[in-house]
Amino acid sequence: MNMATVVNPVTERENYLNQEYGVRSWLLTTDHKRIALLYLASITFFFFVGGLFALLIRLELLTPAGDLVQADTYNKLFTMHGQIMVFFFLVPSIPAVLGNFLVPLMIGARDLAFPRINLLSWYLYIIAGILMMHAVLTGGVDTGWTFYTPFSTAFSNTKVIEAGLAIFVVGFSSILTGLNFVVTIHRMRAPGMTWWRLPLFIWSMYATSIIFLLGTPVLAITLTLVIFERAFHLGIFDPTRGGDPLLFQHLFWFYSHPAVYIMILPSMGIISEIVPCFSRKRIFGYSFVAMASIGIAVLGFLVWAHHMFVAGMSIYAALIFSFLSYLVAVPSAIKVFNWTATLYKGSITFSTPLLYAFGFIGLFTMGGLTGLFLAALGVDVHVTDTYFVIAHFHYIMVGGAVMGYLGGMHFWWPKISGRMYPESLGRLAALIVFIGFNLTFFPQFILGYLGMPRRYWQYPPEFQVLNVLSTAGSTILAVGYLLPMAYFLWSMRYGKHAEPNPWGAAGLEWMTPSPPPTFNFEETPLVTWEAYDYGNIDLPKEVPVER
Amino acid sequence: MSEHVVSTKLYYAIWIALLVLTGVTAGVAFIDLGPFNTIVALTIATLKAVLVLLFFMHLKYTSEKMTSVVVISALFWLLILLALSLADYTTRPLGVN
Incomplete structure (x- = not known):
C-alpha cells in the first residue's frame, strides 16, 4: 500500500458534509455517512436522557432512606433508564453510527445496498423515540426494562403498551439495519476484498446483523403478545387463563440475551481495529478473531435461560443452560488473548483510542468473568437480583460497549468530521471515564455480594458507605462523558484539519480524504493486500501523538 | 431475480x-x-x-443458494427456540407446570 498516492486534503474540497446545505438535504439524504450523523445526534440525545435517569437513581441511593423520590417514581426511573439505554442507545449505538458510516467505506463500496431503507430505519427510530418520550413524559413505565409478566400484563397502571410499541418499532429499525449490512457485505465488496481480507470490524458487524435478523423478530412477537394480553386479556402468560408466565421470560430472553452480544460485538470489532493500529502489528490470529465473532453470535442464542435459574424453571434445563453459558466464554477469551498477543512486542502509541481499548479489555474481562459466576447455578442463587448482577452487566455494557464506542468515536472522528480532537484532553477524558466507571460500579459488586437487592429505593444503613462511593463515581463518570462531547463539538469548528490517514492506519476508509466525498472513493479501489498489513505501512510524517 | x-x-x-x-x-x-x-x-x-x-x-x-441458507437458518433458529424451551417444559416436576 503506497500512502504517498493519497491526495492531501484541500480545505474547500467537496465532501459529504459541504456538498449540500439545509435541513432538507439532511432529512431526505440517502448518504450512509449523513444518516450515520443523524443517528449520532439521536442516540446522543437518548444517552443523556437515560443518563439523567441514572443520576437520579444514584442520588436517591446516596442515603439509606427513600427521601429524594417516592418508591413508585424510583420504579419508573430504573425502568426508563434501562429501556432507553438498551433499546435507544446501546443497541443502535455502534451499528447505526459507526457501522453505517464505516461498512461501505471499509469494503470499498459507494453506499449501503439499500440507501433508502437505511433512511427508513432512521425514521422508524425517530417514530419509536417519540413514542417512548411520550410514554416517559405522560406518566412513565414501572415494569423494569424486562416487562416481566404478570406484572406488566395484569397489574401495572403505567404506560406499558406505549413503551412496548416504541420498542416494537425501534426493533424494526434494527432489523432493517442488519438486513442492509448483510446484503452490503455479501454483494458490494470492492474487487480483491475477499472474505478473509475483511477488516474485523466488518466481521463483527456481520455477526451483529445476524443477531438483529434472527433475534429481534422474537422480541417484537413477545411484546405484541404482552400488549394483546394486556389489552384483550388473552391467556398467553396468565396462569389463570391457561398461560405460563415463564413463557414470557423464555421468549423475552431469547432476544434479550443475544442483545447483549449486539452491544458487545461491535465494540470488539472496534478494539480489533484500534489495537493493531497503535501497536503497528498485524492482528494476532486474524481468522480466530473473525470466527470468534460468528461463534459468539451463534452460541449467544443457546444460553438465555441463565436469566431464569431462580424463576421456577426445571432444574434439569437449568443444568443445560448453565453448561452452555460457560461455552460463550471460549470465543470471548480467544479475542482477549489475541488482542494482548497483538500488543506483545508491538510499537505502542498511547493514544486516546488505545487508552479506551485498554479500558475495554480490562473491564470486559472483569464483566465476562463475573458472568461465569452468574452462570454457575449455586452462586447464581446467592446473587440473583442483587447489585452483583447490576455491576456485572454494567461492566459489560458500560465498561465494555460504551468504552469501545468512545474509542471508536475518537479513532474515526478525523474521518467523520475532517478535524482532529485535542489529544491531551482526549487522554484526560479517557482516564476520567475509567476512574469514574470503576468507582461507580466496583462497589456494587461488593454490595451485591453482601446481599443488597436491586430495584429498591431504600437500603439498610450499613450499605451506605459503598453507595456513597458509587454515587460519587457516577458524577465523575458524567464529567468523563460530557468532556468528549464538548471537545468534539469544539473541534468541528476549531480543530486542526485531519489528513486522510492521521494514524497511519490500515483499511480502505483511510485511503480516501477526510471527510470522504459523497460517493466515498474517487475510483473503485482494487484490494491486493491482507487486512492489517502494518508491516508495509509507514507512520505519517507528522504524528498527532508523541510516542 | x-x-x-x-x-x-x-x-x-x-x-x-x-x-x-x-x-x-x-x-x-x-x-x-x-x-x-x-x-x-x-x-x-x-x-x-x-x-x-x-x-x-x-x-x-x-434458485439462489443464499436464499436457502437464510431460510434454513431461520428454521434452525426457530428449532433452537422450541427445543431449548421444551427442555424446561418437559422436565419440570409434576404439579409445578
Missing part, C-alpha cells in the same frame, strides 16, 4: 386461501377437539406460513 413472473391472479388466490384458513381457525375454536385443539390450530398456522413463504416471499421461484 423473479419479481414479475407471478401473476396477480395467483396472489389473490393465495390471499383468499389465507382468509379462508383464518376463518377455519376461528370456526374450529368453537368445536372442542380435546387434545387436537392445539394441533389443528398449529397445523393451519403452519400451512398459512408456508403459503406466505412460498408465494408472497417468492421462495418457490428462486
